[in-house]
Amino acid sequence: MKKLINTIESFVDEACEGLALAHSDLVQFHREPRYLARATAPKGRKVGLVSGGGSGHEPLHGGFVGSGMLDAACPGEVFTSPVPDQMEAAGRAVSNGGGVLFIVKNYTGDVMNFDLAAELLRADGIDVRTVLVADDVAVQNSTWTAGRRGVGNTVFVEKLAGAVAERGASADEVERVAKKTSEAGRSMGMALTSCTVPAKGSPTFELGELEIEIGVGIHGEPGRERTALVSADEIVDRLARPVMEDLGLKRGDQVIVMTNGMGSTPLIELYVAHRHVAQLLSGSGVTIVRSLVGNYITSLDMDGCSLTVLRADDELLGLWDAPVHTPALRWGA
C-alpha cells in the first residue's frame, strides 16, 4: 500500500487538521468528538446544516463547510459512519434557534446514527430535520443500503440547501429545497480500478487488467456489471443513459451536471468524459446550464468517474448561482 500516510489510526484526524490549517479562515477542526465547523459562525438566526459520513470521499463533506453551504461536517473513519456523538455535538454547535437540517447519504449506518443524534437533539428541544440522498441509479439495494445509495447528488443538496439557508429561510423552506434537490438528481459511477482502504492495506475488490465495473458504489460496492474496458465515450453512454432515463429527462429540460472523478482520475480524462456527457445531453435536447468537472465525491484512490445530473428549474439554478465560499467550491465571494 503506497499512500501519503503516517499511521492508520491518525489518518483521518491528520487530514482534518490539514484541511483546517489550509483553510483556517473557513473551517475549524473539533477533535473530540470529531467534526469540522465554520471558523466564523454565521450572523443571525439560520438553519444549521450538518452532513457527514465515512471519510475517503474528500472533498465531501469537510470541503463543503463554509458560507453558503454546510455549517458542519462529521467525518467518520475511512468508509465508516460517524458515531451519533459527532452529529449530536455538531448539531448542538450550529443550532441557534432556527433548527438543524441533517443531510444524510443513504447508507444503513449513516441513517441509523444520524437518527439517533436527531433524537438526542430533539430531546433538548432542537428542531432537527433530515433529508436523505439516494440518487445512485445503478442498483436498487446494495451492500450497505436498503434502497438506493447516496452519492454525487449530495454535493448538489448541500449547495442548494446551503444557499437557501444562508438567505435566512425557515427550517420548512430549507427542508423543502433539500428534498426537492434530492428528488431532482440522479447519478451513476464506474471504476477502472479498485480503491485501497488503509486499515485493510489491499484493494477492496479485484478487477482484471482490461476489466471495468459499471455502476460501482463509492466504497467499491458491486455495481451492475463487469465488462471489458471500452472507450471513454462508451463508458459515458453506459452511465448517462440510465441516469437520463431514470430522471425522465425531456427535450427542453435544463440541468446542472457533474462529471466527477473517483479520486485517482486525471483531470484530462475527466474532460474527455465530460465532452461526451455534454454531447449526449445536447443531442437529447437537454440544456446544460452549469457544469462541474473534477473531484467532488471520491473513493480514496479509485480510478474512475461518476456522472450526476440535476434537473434544475429557475429556483434551483438561482440557488446554485448564489455565493459560496468553502474549501472546495467557491464563487461570488
Next chain:
Amino acid sequence: MKKLINTIESFVDEACEGLALAHSDLVQFHREPRYLARATAPKGRKVGLVSGGGSGHEPLHGGFVGSGMLDAACPGEVFTSPVPDQMEAAGRAVSNGGGVLFIVKNYTGDVMNFDLAAELLRADGIDVRTVLVADDVAVQNSTWTAGRRGVGNTVFVEKLAGAVAERGASADEVERVAKKTSEAGRSMGMALTSCTVPAKGSPTFELGELEIEIGVGIHGEPGRERTALVSADEIVDRLARPVMEDLGLKRGDQVIVMTNGMGSTPLIELYVAHRHVAQLLSGSGVTIVRSLVGNYITSLDMDGCSLTVLRADDELLGLWDAPVHTPALRWGA
C-alpha cells in the same frame, strides 16, 4: 493501460473540447492551430498573457484561462511542447496593442518554440516579452532542461501576472511582476508511482512496491533519489527542507503555499501532507498567508505530490487576492 480515452490521436483535442464545453462562459477552443482562449475578450488595452506546454498537467494551463489570469493557453500533445504556430496564433489573438507576455516553463522544447513564436510576432510589430519559470530545486539540469525545471510556481506566476495585467498595467509592469514572482518561488515533487503516457501505453519509469522517487519531474524525469517508502511527514520533510533552504526563508517571512497532487493522489492524502507542510513552516517562524491544496499541476496519473512555496510581500499577496475567474481557480467573482 486503463484510461478514460477514445483514441490516442484525439485525446488532447477531446479534453480541450470537454473543458470548453464545461466552461463555455470562460474558455473557447480553437482547433487549428490548437489553443484555448477567453470566451470574452477583456475590455480595453491589456497585456495579453499566453502560456502553454505539453498536455497531461491539467488544470495547467487551459484551466487557468479566464479573467485575472491567462488570456490563452497552448496545449501540446501529451508531455510534448506545443509548436510555434500555436503560440503565434494565440499571441496574435490576444494582442490588442498592449503587448504580449509569454509564460514559459523551462523545458528546452518549450523555450525554443516560444522563442520562435515571439520572433514571428515581433516581426509584425507586436511587443512580446517572455518570463521563464525554473523553480524546481530538485536537480540543476534534467532530461529535458538546461537549468532548473519549471513546475508549480508557474501557477503563481500566471495568477499574479494575470492579476496585474487585468488591472491594465503596462507590459513593463506585468513583466516585472512575472519575473519577481518567478524568482520568489521554489518547488519540489515526489512520486509514489509512475505515470503512463497514452502513446506509450506503459509506465514511464519503474518503481518498486515500496519505493518512491524524491525530486521527480512532472514528466517522470529522474529526481534526487529513490528511497524506501516512508511516512507522509518524512516525505514532506524531504521536499520542504530543500525548498525552504533554497528560498532562504527567514523567521517573519510570509509565504503562499501550494501542496499539489500529481494527478492520482487522493485529496485526503494531500491534506495529511499539507498538515506537516504547515507545521514545518510555522515551526520555522514563517507565516503561511494563503494555501492551495489540490491538483493544480499534474503528471497524468502519477501518484505523488509536490510543494511550492512563494515568498509573498504585500504586493504579491494583494495580487493573489485579486479576483480570478477561471475553470480551476476562482474567487472574488
